[in-house]
Amino acid sequence: MALLLLSLLLLCARSPEPAMAGDPFAYFDWEASYQSARPLGVAQKVIAINGQFPGPPLNVTTNWNVVVNVRNALDEPLLLTWHGIQHRKTPWQDGVTGTNCPIPAGWNWTYRFQVKDQVGSFFYSPSAAPLHRAAGGYGGIVVNNRDVIPIPFPFPDGDLTLFIGDWYVKSHKDLRRSLDAGAPLGPPDGVLINGLGPYRYNDTLVPPAITYERINVEPGRTYRLRVHNVGVSTSLNFRIQGHSLLLVETEGSYTSQQNYSNMDIHVGQSYSFLVTMDQNASTDYYVVASARFVADPDKLTGVAILHYSNSQGPASGPLPAAPDDQYDTAFSINQARSISGMLPPAAPAPTRRVHSIMVILP
Numbered sequence: 001m002a003l004l005l006l007s008l009l010l011l012c013a014r015s016p017e018p019a020m021a022g023d024p025f026a027y028f029d030w031e032a033s034y035q036s037a038r039p040l041g042v043a044q045k046v047i048a049i050n051g052q053f054p055g056p057p058l059n060v061t062t063n064w065n066v067v068v069n070v071r072n073a074l075d076e077p078l079l080l081t082w083h084g085i086q087h088r089k090t091p092w093q094d095g096v097t098g099t100n101c102p103i104p105a106g107w108n109w110t111y112r113f114q115v116k117d118q119v120g121s122f123f124y125s126p127s128a129a130p131l132h133r134a135a136g137g138y139g140g141i142v143v144n145n146r147d148v149i150p151i152p153f154p155f156p157d158g159d160l161t162l163f164i165g166d167w168y169v170k171s172h173k174d175l176r177r178s179l180d181a182g183a184p185l186g187p188p189d190g191v192l193i194n195g196l197g198p199y200r201y202n203d204t205l206v207p208p209a210i211t212y213e214r215i216n217v218e219p220g221r222t223y224r225l226r227v228h229n230v231g232v233s234t235s236l237n238f239r240i241q242g243h244s245l246l247l248v249e250t251e252g253s254y255t256s257q258q259n260y261s262n263m264d265i266h267v268g269q270s271y272s273f274l275v276t277m278d279q280n281a282s283t284d285y286y287v288v289a290s291a292r293f294v295a296d297p298d299k300l301t302g303v304a305i306l307h308y309s310n311s312q313g314p315a316s317g318p319l320p321a322a323p324d325d326q327y328d329t330a331f332s333i334n335q336a337r338s339i340s341g342m343l344p345p346a347a348p349a350p351t352r353r354v355h356s357i358m359v360i361l362p
């Protein structure tokens with residue numbers, strides 16, 4: 001076993017190509033470990049990075065060289081994937097199984113890559129063990145523009161990241177065991193927003209004592225909201241009560257700027273919206289991510305709270321409605337098609353990715 005691990009490491013330890021001289025370096029020191037949490041009211045182990053779940057952001061600027069030393073304090077191999085980051089200089093560093101090696105338990109590994117010619121919102125997550133992502137371990141990647149190439153919208157007053165995703169109460173190991181035994185994965189148990197369970201918008205549907213995400217904002221300000229679906233298999237509809245979502249970017253491409261009252265976000269997708277806090281704060285507002293194409297969307301609904309500093313009371317009443325076409329994939333496809341007229345990227349990208357639509361049917 002030890003020999004196997006050693007040869008694995010040697011195989012992986014090819015020296016990376018020299019990074020571009022002159023471009024700045026950003027160093028990160030991370031430890032992945034288990035942490036106990038009860039997002040849906042049931043105690044379970046989640047994967048935290050430096051004790052945080054979701055993990056710390058990787059906040060860098062175009063062309064920076066990124067060096068991330070990761071210590072794997074889990075009891076099984078860990079491979080981090082940097083979704084959407086194009087590794088042109090170091091293609092084996094992209095953390096996809098087959099092109100990079102998992103970090104054995106108890107070892108560390110230094111990922112080195114350059115965020116060359118990219119700008120936008122991305123995320124990282126574990127991917128070695130099947131279903132690792134079902135245990136957390138994810139976090140945001142923000143690649144900022146260089147000052148010489150401005151963004152095609154006014155600089156926002158604030159920058160917020162939201163991770164939405166389906167969630168299982170069973171541990172990823174139990175899920176893997178049942179899959180290995182030929183049992184289906186089954187429906188998830190809920191939807192988390194930033195690693196937290198739903199606000200108790202309905203006493204029947206949400207148990208008491210669940211910690212929920214509260215997003216604090218100032219009236220009149222405009223925030224850039226980076227929303228990532230980090231789940232395992234569930235497409236989610238994202239919306240904020242009383243507020244429009246002005247879509248500006250998806251996975252490194254600026255979009256034509258359009259307002260949406262809600263947006264379908266499929267697994268693995270990332271979107272940036274500008275949201276102006278233009279309501280009168282008579283109450284807090286619901287932030288909702290609810291499952292699409294499932295029989296029981298009530299159970300699979302994540303709810304966070306948008307709280308103005310001058311809010312006059314808690315959010316109440318029904319959640320803002322989802323599109324009423326629970327099984328109609330045409331809505332989702334038409335919406336994805338409406339995201340067109342991509343502007344030229346702010347940073348020249350080597351390849352333009354066609355925005356693909358993945359629709360998961362029941």
Ligand SMILES: *[C@@H]1O[C@H](CO)[C@@H](O)[C@H](O)[C@H]1NC(C)=O
Nearest residue numbers: 057059060142144159160161
């Ligand atoms: C990233 O870091 C810059 C400073 O280098 C800061 O101004 C910005 O708010 C940070 N962005 C995020 C999303 O944390």
Ligand SMILES: *[C@@H]1O[C@H](CO)[C@@H](O)[C@H](O)[C@H]1NC(C)=O
Nearest residue numbers: 029069070071107108109110
């Ligand atoms: C592991 O971490 C230690 C301490 O942070 C560092 O000295 C060493 O170079 C790292 N090893 C690898 C393979 O990155």
Ligand SMILES: *[C@@H]1O[C@H](CO)[C@@H](O)[C@H](O)[C@H]1NC(C)=O
Nearest residue numbers: 201202203204205298317318
């Ligand atoms: C809570 O949800 C249940 C089940 O869907 C529903 O019957 C009830 O009317 C809801 N309660 C409120 C206060 O909306």
Ligand SMILES: *[C@@H]1O[C@H](CO)[C@@H](O)[C@H](O)[C@H]1NC(C)=O
Nearest residue numbers: 243244246257258259276278
């Ligand atoms: C989007 O909606 C906001 C109001 O929330 C409005 O101020 C803005 O002009 C709209 N933008 C576009 C491009 O429709």
Ligand SMILES: *[C@@H]1O[C@H](CO)[C@@H](O)[C@H](O)[C@H]1NC(C)=O
Nearest residue numbers: 242278279280281282283312
């Ligand atoms: C705030 O908005 C709500 C909903 O539109 C409205 O019912 C209420 O009268 C408004 N309050 C003020 C003080 O404008």
